Amino acid sequence: MNFGQLVALAFSAILIQNVMLTQFLGTCPFLGVSKKSQSAIGMGLAVIFVITLSSILTWSVYWLVLDPLGLEYMRTIVFILIISGVVQFVEMFIKKTAPAIYKMLGIYLPLITTNCAVLGVALININKEFNFIEMVVYSVGISVGYALVIYVFSTIRERIEKAPIPESFKGTPIALIIAGLMSIAFIGFAGIL
Amino acid sequence: MNNKENFLKGIFSENPVFMLVLGMCPVLAITTTVTNALGMGLAFTFVLIMSNVIISLIRKFIPNDIRIPAYIVVIATVVTIVDMFMHAYAFSLYESLGIFIPLIVVNCVVLGRAEAFASKNGVFASFIDALGMGAGFTLSITLISTVREVLGSGTFLGIDIFPFDLVQPASIFVIAPGAFITLGILLGIINTIRFKRAKKAQAKE
Numbered sequence: 461m462n463f464g465q466l467v468a469l470a471f472s473a474i475l476i477q478n479v480m481l482t483q484f485l486g487t488c489p490f491l492g493v494s495k496k497s498q499s500a501i502g503m504g505l506a507v508i509f510v511i512t513l514s515s516i517l518t519w520s521v522y523w524l525v526l527d528p529l530g531l532e533y534m535r536t537i538v539f540i541l542i543i544s545g546v547v548q549f550v551e552m553f554i555k556k557t558a559p560a561i562y563k564m565l566g567i568y569l570p571l572i573t574t575n576c577a578v579l580g581v582a583l584i585n586i587n588k589e590f591n592f593i594e595m596v597v598y599s600v601g602i603s604v605g606y607a608l609v610i611y612v613f614s615t616i617r618e619r620i621e622k623a624p625i626p627e628s629f630k631g632t633p634i635a636l637i638i639a640g641l642m643s644i645a646f647i648g649f650a651g652i653l
Numbered sequence: 654m655n656n657k658e659n660f661l662k663g664i665f666s667e668n669p670v671f672m673l674v675l676g677m678c679p680v681l682a683i684t685t686t687v688t689n690a691l692g693m694g695l696a697f698t699f700v701l702i703m704s705n706v707i708i709s710l711i712r713k714f715i716p717n718d719i720r721i722p723a724y725i726v727v728i729a730t731v732v733t734i735v736d737m738f739m740h741a742y743a744f745s746l747y748e749s750l751g752i753f754i755p756l757i758v759v760n761c762v763v764l765g766r767a768e769a770f771a772s773k774n775g776v777f778a779s780f781i782d783a784l785g786m787g788a789g790f791t792l793s794i795t796l797i798s799t800v801r802e803v804l805g806s807g808t809f810l811g812i813d814i815f816p817f818d819l820v821q822p823a824s825i826f827v828i829a830p831g832a833f834i835t836l837g838i839l840l841g842i843i844n845t846i847r848f849k850r851a852k853k854a855q856a857k858e
Contacts, residue, residue: 481829482829483682484677484678484681484682484829484832485678485756486678487677487678487681488675488676488677488678488761491674491677533733533736533737534733535755536729536732536733536736536755536758537726537729537730537733540725540729540758540759541722541725541726541729544722544725573759574759574761574764575759576678576756576759576760578759579755579756579758579759580678580752580756583752583755583756584752587752626841626845627844627848628841628842628844628845628847628848629837629841629844632674632837632840633837633838633840633841633844634837634841635837636833636834636836636837636840637833637834637837637838639833639837640830640831640832640833640834640837641830641834643829643830643833644825644830647828647829647830
């Protein structure tokens with residue numbers, strides 16, 4: 461794969477196959493921590509960090525250990541254990557080395573274990589049979605796309621707080637409808653590539 | 654709380670989709686057709702029942718500090734069984750549900766019931782709880798997928814219900830934005846009914 465194709469892959473991972481708006485992965489934290497843009501940034505950065513690291517690890521374990529031994533069916537169990545280990549490790553590492561970043565990301569890290577985007581990307585990397593470089597580009601692209609969308613969404617939600625919305629549509633219902641409208645906008649990117 | 658209340662709370666007062674708004678990924682992703690929704694609902698209910706029963710059986714042997722990883726291993730094992738079973742006996746369903754079968758592992762509803770109910774209650778009560786939650790989940794996603802399939806492709810369970818092209822189906826309901834908008838509007842309608850009932854109950858007092 462040459463450089464141009466890698467750029468196209470990254471572009472399509474960020475915008476066209478956006479993990480949240482077209483593949484519905486990671487909806488719970490998307491709705492949960494998007495009420496303030498500050499916390500959306502924290503969650504977005506934590507997701508970029510964890511998805512990249514856990515994708516590299518799960519990809520390596522699958523192709524270096526599980527596949528040669530014929531243990532492909534163990535992947536769900538192995539991946540989820542790796543991901544929860546990575547999350548725990550990242551939390552301890554950041555706490556020791558960068559307390560300032562820990563203060564910002566701290567409470568979002570434990571939440572990421574149940575973010576289905578992390579396991580989802582790990583599985584997609586295997587299903588699409590990416591090589592190492594493609595896998596890294598795709599994982600970084602997907603997580604940057606997630607961070608971008610959750611930040612944009614949170615700024616819209618801050619505005620919508622002040623809008624006169626019928627009582628029964630306040631909170632999650634209107635948030636879902638906004639996500640739907642954003643999703644329509646993102647479909648437009650499909651025409652570019 | 655008796656068994657009947659325990660069962661019904663999963664369908665009404667603590668419905669995982671419409672009341673708790675948990676485990677949204679499969680709810681949005683696989684509700685394009687009613688067949689997919691029923692398949693997902695069955696797989697999900699099976700995982701919930703098995704994990705609740707097993708965790709309730711071993712709840713006294715699990716040390717408190719490592720209970721969450723232990724639950725995740727139990728859930729992941731059950732999910733792997735379902736995954737392999739569907740791969741062998743329901744291949745077309747397996748293809749259309751895709752990665753959302755392994756993703757049941759990280760569904761907050763399953764882990765939530767293990768932590769909130771099965772770790773504190775007996776085997777039979779946990780079984781009933783899982784059955785109720787599973788039924789509530791299945792009914793909710795069937796409702797969402799009915800709306801999406803009828804409006805989006807003009808069919809129900811794959812059968813054409815608008816013959817002679819009387820109505821042109823709006824394909825937006827089948828693609829991604831339709832999932833968000835359908836769920837948002839359904840949640841809004843259910844909230845409206847809930848608030849009206851709460852007001853009536855208040856007026857009575």
